[in-house]
Amino acid sequence: MRKIVLLSQIVRPALSSARFVHTSTPLSWQKFENERHFEPGEDVMKRVWHGLSYDFRRWKRRFQEARKDAFKRRHPIAHMKHGTLDNEVFPYRAEIVIIGGGLSGSSTAFWLKERFRDEDFKVVVVENNDVFTKSSTMLSTGGITQQFSIPEFVDMSLFTTEFLRHAGEHLRILDSEQPDINFFPTGYLRLAKTDEEVEMMRSAWKVQIERGAKVQLLSKDELTKRYPYMNVDDVLLASLGVENEGTIDTWQLLSAIREKNITLGVQYVKGEVEGFQFERHRASSEVHAFGDDATADENKLRAQRISGVLVRPQMNDASARPIRAHLIVNAAGPWAGQVAKMAGIGKGTGLLAVPVPIQPRKRDVFVIFAPDVPSDLPFIIDPSTGVFCRQTDSGQTFLVGRTPSKEEDAKRDHSNLDVDYDDFYQKIWPVLVDRVPGFQTAKVKSAWSGYQDINTFDDAPVIGEHPLYTNLHMMCGFGERGVMHSMAAARAYAERIFDGAYINVNLRKFDMRRIVKMDPITEPCRL
Amino acid sequence: MNRVYCTARSFRTSVKSNGWVHKWSRFKRWQEMQAAHVENVQEKQRNKNFIRLPTGLYITPERPDDLNPKKAPADMTRKDTGQLPMELLTWHTQMRYVDHSIDNIKRYRRYKKFQHMQYDQRVIPERLLFLGPDLAAAHFLVHRGAAVKFVGDDNWYKKDKWNRYSLPGRKVDNLFIEAIDASGTQIMFEGLENLENLQKLRLLRLANSEYVDDWCIGRIGGLLPNLEMLDLSGCHRISSKGLMGLKASKNLKFLRLEGLSGIRNLGKSALILEDLLPKLQILGMDYELSFRQIEAENRLLEQERVVLDGRGNAFVEDDNSRLFLVMSTSSDDKAVTDDHDNPIMTSTVRREIPKMDDAEFEEINALSGGKLRHLLVGSPSGYEWTETTERILEHEAELNLTDNVITDPKMLPRGKRPEFELPEHRSRLEDAKAQFLKEFGDFEENSDKEQLKSH
Numbered sequence: 001m002r003k004i005v006l007l008s009q010i011v012r013p014a015l016s017s018a019r020f021v022h023t024s025t026p027l028s029w030q031k032f033e034n035e036r037h038f039e040p041g042e043d044v045m046k047r048v049w050h051g052l053s054y055d056f057r058r059w060k061r062r063f064q065e066a067r068k069d070a071f072k073r074r075h076p077i078a079h080m081k082h083g084t085l086d087n088e089v090f091p092y093r094a095e096i097v098i099i100g101g102g103l104s105g106s107s108t109a110f111w112l113k114e115r116f117r118d119e120d121f122k123v124v125v126v127e128n129n130d131v132f133t134k135s136s137t138m139l140s141t142g143g144i145t146q147q148f149s150i151p152e153f154v155d156m157s158l159f160t161t162e163f164l165r166h167a168g169e170h171l172r173i174l175d176s177e178q179p180d181i182n183f184f185p186t187g188y189l190r191l192a193k194t195d196e197e198v199e200m201m202r203s204a205w206k207v208q209i210e211r212g213a214k215v216q217l218l219s220k221d222e223l224t225k226r227y228p229y230m231n232v233d234d235v236l237l238a239s240l241g242v243e244n245e246g247t248i249d250t251w252q253l254l255s256a257i258r259e260k261n262i263t264l265g266v267q268y269v270k271g272e273v274e275g276f277q278f279e280r281h282r283a284s285s286e287v288h289a290f291g292d293d294a295t296a297d298e299n300k301l302r303a304q305r306i307s308g309v310l311v312r313p314q315m316n317d318a319s320a321r322p323i324r325a326h327l328i329v330n331a332a333g334p335w336a337g338q339v340a341k342m343a344g345i346g347k348g349t350g351l352l353a354v355p356v357p358i359q360p361r362k363r364d365v366f367v368i369f370a371p372d373v374p375s376d377l378p379f380i381i382d383p384s385t386g387v388f389c390r391q392t393d394s395g396q397t398f399l400v401g402r403t404p405s406k407e408e409d410a411k412r413d414h415s416n417l418d419v420d421y422d423d424f425y426q427k428i429w430p431v432l433v434d435r436v437p438g439f440q441t442a443k444v445k446s447a448w449s450g451y452q453d454i455n456t457f458d459d460a461p462v463i464g465e466h467p468l469y470t471n472l473h474m475m476c477g478f479g480e481r482g483v484m485h486s487m488a489a490a491r492a493y494a495e496r497i498f499d500g501a502y503i504n505v506n507l508r509k510f511d512m513r514r515i516v517k518m519d520p521i522t523e524p525c526r527l
Numbered sequence: 528m529n530r531v532y533c534t535a536r537s538f539r540t541s542v543k544s545n546g547w548v549h550k551w552s553r554f555k556r557w558q559e560m561q562a563a564h565v566e567n568v569q570e571k572q573r574n575k576n577f578i579r580l581p582t583g584l585y586i587t588p589e590r591p592d593d594l595n596p597k598k599a600p601a602d603m604t605r606k607d608t609g610q611l612p613m614e615l616l617t618w619h620t621q622m623r624y625v626d627h628s629i630d631n632i633k634r635y636r637r638y639k640k641f642q643h644m645q646y647d648q649r650v651i652p653e654r655l656l657f658l659g660p661d662l663a664a665a666h667f668l669v670h671r672g673a674a675v676k677f678v679g680d681d682n683w684y685k686k687d688k689w690n691r692y693s694l695p696g697r698k699v700d701n702l703f704i705e706a707i708d709a710s711g712t713q714i715m716f717e718g719l720e721n722l723e724n725l726q727k728l729r730l731l732r733l734a735n736s737e738y739v740d741d742w743c744i745g746r747i748g749g750l751l752p753n754l755e756m757l758d759l760s761g762c763h764r765i766s767s768k769g770l771m772g773l774k775a776s777k778n779l780k781f782l783r784l785e786g787l788s789g790i791r792n793l794g795k796s797a798l799i800l801e802d803l804l805p806k807l808q809i810l811g812m813d814y815e816l817s818f819r820q821i822e823a824e825n826r827l828l829e830q831e832r833v834v835l836d837g838r839g840n841a842f843v844e845d846d847n848s849r850l851f852l853v854m855s856t857s858s859d860d861k862a863v864t865d866d867h868d869n870p871i872m873t874s875t876v877r878r879e880i881p882k883m884d885d886a887e888f889e890e891i892n893a894l895s896g897g898k899l900r901h902l903l904v905g906s907p908s909g910y911e912w913t914e915t916t917e918r919i920l921e922h923e924a925e926l927n928l929t930d931n932v933i934t935d936p937k938m939l940p941r942g943k944r945p946e947f948e949l950p951e952h953r954s955r956l957e958d959a960k961a962q963f964l965k966e967f968g969d970f971e972e973n974s975d976k977e978q979l980k981s982h
Contacts, residue, residue, distance in 0.1 A: 070922035071869040114554050116613065118621055162556070165716055165742045168764075169641050170554055175634065176864050180764070182857070185745025185772035214749070242749040244742075246772075252857045367837065375799050376774035393856075394771045394796040448837035498613045500605040504559060508601060 037092045090269055090311060090321055094124040097309050097325035099273050099339055101127025102137040103250065103482055104475050105331035106257045107490035113264035115494045123266045124323060126273055126311050136333045136482065139450030141365060141390055141399050142250040143379065144484045145188040146213035147239055148525050149204035150460070153481070154211040155505045156488035161244040163487055167253065171260045179256035182249045184392060187241035189378040190525065191232075197383065198237045200524055205239060214242040229374055230436055240378060247379075247392045250483055269311065273332070274320040276343045277308035301348050306469050329473045329493070331486075334360030334451040336462075336476030343472065351468045354516050357457035358477045362414040365401045366424050366447040372438035373398070380435060383526055387431040397445065402428050403480065403526060406456065417449040454479050458520030463489050464511025474512065480527040550625055552638035557646035570595065644738075648718030658697070660724040661704045665694055667721045673709035677702055678727055706730035710758070716742045723750050730754075734783070735761035741769025748772040760785035760811060767792040774803050785811030793817065818956055826952055827854060827894040832883070843891050843899065845881035852902060853895040870915060878903055880935045886947040888937050893949055903938065917941050 038047045066073075096112060098105045109123050129135060144164075146157040163170060168178030192201045201217070208215045218226065218238040232238075262268070280286065284303040287296045309328060312320035332339045337358040341347060346355025375396055380389045386403035402423060404412070424444060432439040455462060455477035462477040473493060478485050488505055495503045502508065514521060573594045578586040588594060598607060605612060648671075655663045665675045665684065669692045674685035685708075686692045695702070704725050715738035722728070728751055733739050739762040747757070754776050759765060760783050767790060773779060782800070787793055794817025797809045827833060832843045833853065841854035864870055880903065881888065892899040897913045904919045921940040927933070936944055 068926065070919040071867075073865075073867075073869065116617065117551060117624065118617065119624070120620070165740075166641070166645075169638065174865060175630065180766070182766050182768050183741040183745070184768040185741060185748070187749075243746050246745065249857050255857075365837075374803065375771070376803050392768075394767055394792070394799050446835070446837040500608065500610070501602050503604065506602070 090271070090313065091122060091124055091267060091323055093324045094122040094267075095325065096123050096327045096329065097323050098123065098125045098329040098331055099309065100330075100332035100336075101125045101129060101258075101268060102135060102331070102333050103254055103257075104333065104478065104486040104490065105329065106254060106261060107487045108329050108331055108475060108493055109261050109266040110257050110264070111491045111494040112497070113261065113266055115498050117264060119265060124325075125261075125266060125268050126271055126309065126323070127268065128270065128272050128314075136451050136453060137254050138251050139365070139448060140250045140452075140483055141392060141401075142247045142483050143188075143390055143480070143527065144248060145241060145245045145379075145527070146208055146211075147188055147190055147204065147215055147241060147245075148523060149200070149207055150521070150523055151207055151211055152505055152507060152509070153485065153523065154208050154213055156485045158212055158244070159488040159491070159505065160484045164248060164253070167256065171256045173260060173263050179252065179259075181253045181256065183246055184248070184394075185243070185246040186391060187243075187245045187378050188239075189380055190239040190383070191235045191380075192237040192239075193234050193384075195236070201237055201239055204525060214244065216240050216242050227378070229438060230377075231434060245379075247390060248483065249392070253483075269323075271311040271313050272320075273309055273339055273342065274312050275310040276306050276328075277310060277322045277324070278304040279307040280304050298349055301344060301352060302350070302468065306343060306472055327471050327473065327497070329475055330356070331475045333476060333482075334358070334453040336453060336474065340466075340472075340474070343469065345466060345469075351516065354467075354512065356462060356474060356476070356512070357455055357515065358453050358462065359456050360414060360451040361409055361454040362412070362417060362449055363401060363403070363452050364419050364423055364447060364449050365399055366419075366421075366428070367445045368398050368400055368424075368439075368442045369445050370396050370398060370439050370442040372441050373436055374438070377436065380432075381527065382431055382435070383524075385427065385431050386526060387428050388527065389432060398442075400424070400428055400432065409454065410456070414451075417451075419447040419449050421447070452479050453477050453482070457515055459523035460510050460521040461485065461489070462510065462512060462515070463492070463507045464513075467512055467516060550621065550635075552635055555642055557642070557649070644713060644715060645717050648715060648721070650720050650723075659699075659702075661702055662695060662698060664707075664721050664725060665704060667718070668707060668709060668712075668714075669694060671709075671714065671718075672712045673707060673714070675704050675708075676706040676730075678705045683708070703727040706732075708732045710734035710736065712736055713738055716740070716746060719743055719746050719750065725751065726753065728754060730756040732756075732758040733762060734758045734785075738764070740764035741766055741772065744769045745772035748775045752776060753778055755779060756781045758783040760787070763787065763789070766790055767796040770796040770800060773800060777804065778806065779804050780806045781808055781810060783810045788813055788816050791820065795821075815956060819954070822954060822956065823894070823896075824854065827891070830891060830894065832887070832891065843881065845883045847882050849879070849881065851878075851881055851899060853891065853899055877905070880937055885936055885945060889947045890949055900937070 038050070096109075098108050105125050105127065109125050112121075112123050144157065144161060146154050146161070148154050148157070164181055164183070167181045172178050190201065192198045205215055205217055216239070218240055220232055220235055220237075223230070223232050223235060223238050258268070280300075281303055285291075287299040287303060291299055306328060308322040308324040310320040310322050312318060330336050330339050335358075337346075337356045340356035340358075344352055346353065373396055375394065377389070377391075377398075379391070380387075382388070386405065388401055388403065390399045391397065392399060421444070424447075429439065429442070432442070453476050460477070461479070461481070462474040464474060466472045466474065475486070475489055475493065478489075489507065492502050492505055492507050495501070509521065570591075574587045574591055575585045577588045577594060580586075592607075595607070648667075651663075654666070657663075658666065661677075665677075668675055669684055669686060672686065674683045676683050683706075684692060684694060705727055706729060707722070708730075710732050711734070714733070714736060722731075731747070731751065731754055733743075739759065741764075744759070744765060747754070749772075752775065755778055757773070757776075757779060765787070770793065773782070782797075784793065784797065794812055794814050797812045797814075801807050801809055828835070828841060830843070832845070833841050834844055834850070835841055839856040840852060842850035843853050844850055881899075888899070897916060900920075901912050901916045904916050904923075917940055920938060923938070924934050924940050924943065938944075
């Protein structure tokens with residue numbers, strides 16, 4: 001009896017304590033199916049099992065996705081997508097990898113998929129859009145003009161305006177409503193104050209009229225009659241755009257292109273580019289084994305080609321992994337020079353000693369309210385000081401800023417994005433008051449700073465393949481002309497790939513050969 | 528005679544040119560296609576004129592490339608180098624994506640019709656030279672369903688029910704268009720170029736035109752400086768920004784903007800335009816609705832938690848200093864839906880719930896028109912924001928109940944989440960109206976007495 005009592009005393013606490021323990025199933029929010037990639041010949045048995053069981057795992061994934069679909073769609077391939085950005089799952093291989101998801105990169109992806117829609121033709125856009133301060137598209141004022149002296153610039157601007165005019169039709173998704181890229185039509189007014197500027201303006205006007213732009217030359221009397229509130233005593237000749245000039249909403253355009261891209265099959269990947277993957281040309285031998293030891297390193301750099309991009313995901317402690325690609329587009333905007341430096345461009349000798357001269361330059365934009373300035377003020381650009389005045393909305397709120405000269409820009413500190421208000425009160429405001437006296441009562445409402453991809457070598461963008469790594473295509477350095485020229489440059493790239501050469505706008509003069517030859521392209525019509 | 532010739536050649540040409548497979552809409556510019564056609568014709572002429580005998584016989588060269596203009600190797604296309612075109616190489620692999628549904632065929636033909644209209648409404652220089660600007664514009668407009676009126680002539684010229692119209696077929700001196708009624712037509716930006724150099728045009732009516740947008744207004748402002756009357760009623764593609772394209776029309780007297788209540792900030796642009804153009808009077812503008820919308824926006828911006836950024840977007844800041852977008856300067860009402868008007872893509876990656884009081888959250892959500900909760904469920908972009916959001920919330924609540932997951936009270940569906948009494952906002956517009964009636968009520972009473980006395 002004592003033994004029985006002792007047993008019950010031992011067992012009873014364990015039995016009674018079991019009633020107070022609550023358990024629940026640990027729920028993982030999302031099971032990402034990180035597809036395994038097998039190199040040729042690697043782990044044959046696992047590869048066979050992976051292939052045999054893929055259908056079942058896909059059915060399971062689709063069931064889970066359909067379970068989360070609030071609209072209960074039943075089409076087998078209409079299952080809900082995780083999101084526009086996969087934080088973990090990276091593709092192993094793509095036909096074209098585009099570095100940078102801004103307006104240049106997204107336009108490139110759009111025109112590639114517009115020309116050739118195939119699921120096997122993978123276009124991957126790598127971007128890091130967590131930091132909005134480093135987005136040059138969203139912080140752009142969105143100005144569009146055709147008043148340039150280089151004919152290709154006028155052609156690119158005209159193509160962009162023609163596309164944006166019916167962007168709702170081109171970027172429409174199935175039967176949804178058309179995206180609306182709001183356009184604020186106002187002409188750009190350029191003023192010439194010296195005889196050299198007058199001659200330059202006349203020759204530029206001939207180029208513009210020849211290419212089909214609608215630009216009007218105004219004498220001083222016509223200018224005074226049209227804008228009586230403007231001080232034009234020192235002006236000899238003026239150039240005013242009659243139509244196809246103004247500002248658009250760059251964020252609206254970018255979001256419309258991105259949505260269209262996602263429905264066309266472009267994969268947006270959120271990550272940071274950390275380097276490039278190289279491989280030896282198949283036709284060349286291993287130079288370290290067979291060549292001269294003194295020049296083996298240099299010969300190796302010349303004998304290789306870029307085969308992939310090393311992208312680090314956004315997760316903590318995640319390592320970079322390669323996305324293999326046949327063609328790589330460097331559309332990283334202000335950081336295109338740094339991305340090219342990762343590939344050794346600008347650090348080696350010979351052709352590799354020539355860098356991509358794109359630097360992130362800080363530009364301040366001030367939002368001012370001027371109640372005494374009429375609302376029909378055209379977009380003013382002062383060529384000597386670089387002060388510009390634009391609008392993005394109706395009313396008397398103006399976006400003013402200053403584009404410094406190259407010498408001054410090289411001396412400034414571009415590392416911090418604090419707005420320099422002294423720049424407005426000392427260098428911008430006096431110029432505006434001299435031109436339009438109504439700006440005396442202007443007040444600063446807000447301001448922001450953003451980066452622009454400025455070409456420090458000359459005034460033109462860098463468009464085209466690298467002389468050595470011919471599958472790395474540069475599409476950067478647009479600067480203030482990013483909105484009006486990146487769309488046309490992207491379409492030209494698609495023509496280059498699928499037709500073999502540029503057809504509509506010949507952009508060969510903008511490739512890196514002019515940098516190798518130290519032959520700069522000058523565009524005197526500043527923005 | 529209206530006789531239709533249907534031969535095998537025309538049938539084969541039409542089917543071939545239209546493309547018998549409805550693949551998908553593709554971007555094409557008629558200028559580039561025309562230039563390619565001209566180049567093709569010139570190439571054939573060069574080949575025929577290589578050796579041409581007096582009797583008309585010709586001998587083409589053995590190497591046709593010798594006659595083509597020389598190009599740099601980097602400028603040679605696949606056609607120049609003799610490679611097969613990319614369309615031919617990949618045509619068969621893309622057949623698996625062809626969608627033969629009726630909806631896709633309608634989409635394909637819709638875009639193709641749009642592209643054809645771009646070509647159809649271009650300026651034809653021969654017509655302009657032969658007829659002069661006014662008569663050429665009259666033919667262009669009347670043929671596409673518009674009506675025109677000339678100076679000194681009381682008749683309106685338009686098509687009758689048999690699509691016939693009588694306009695002079697050659698140039699007539701002193702014939703000027705005075706008024707154009709192009710309402711309900713499909714005139715677009717490309718077609719407005721035909722109205723250039725109409726010196727005596729005073730009235731232009733573009734009401735209910737589907738393709739009139741901001742760019743068209745900019746072109747009207749730049750092309751027609753003598754315009755006096757403009758009607759843009761029912762043109763739903765214009766915006767408040769685009770209306771400022773009329774600021775160069777110094778002679779504008781009447782602008783009609785009826786039926787445009789859905790456009791944001793249109794009243795503001797109308798008032799600014801009336802300030803800029805002293806002769807202008809704007810008709811049909813619902814200023815009360817505009818004021819009510821601005822008042823609603825200001826009510827949201829007056830909240831303590833709402834902050835503005837440099838571009839004018841409004842965010843709500845929670846206790847952990849995280850920002851949630853509640854008002855955007857860009858219009859984001861466009862929907863991306865599938866054939867059943869459900870959002871194409873919804874994200875299951877959820878943002879964290881803002882850390883604030885439930886009542887405060889509900890108030891800000893109501894003031895932002897439901898946008899705060901709409902963005903928290905992944906911005907589904909349906910036609911009905913609120914209904915789509917509620918459907919997702921309901922589905923997620925059921926799913927969480929099944930999976931034993933606790934749902935935040937802010938994310939419960941309607942009817943299950945705690946209800947709060949939202950504060951009643953008195954409108955300044957109503958206050959102003961009450962004040963107005965209080966001050967001028969005696970005038971109305973006195974006018975009634977005057978009428979009684981006169982009777």
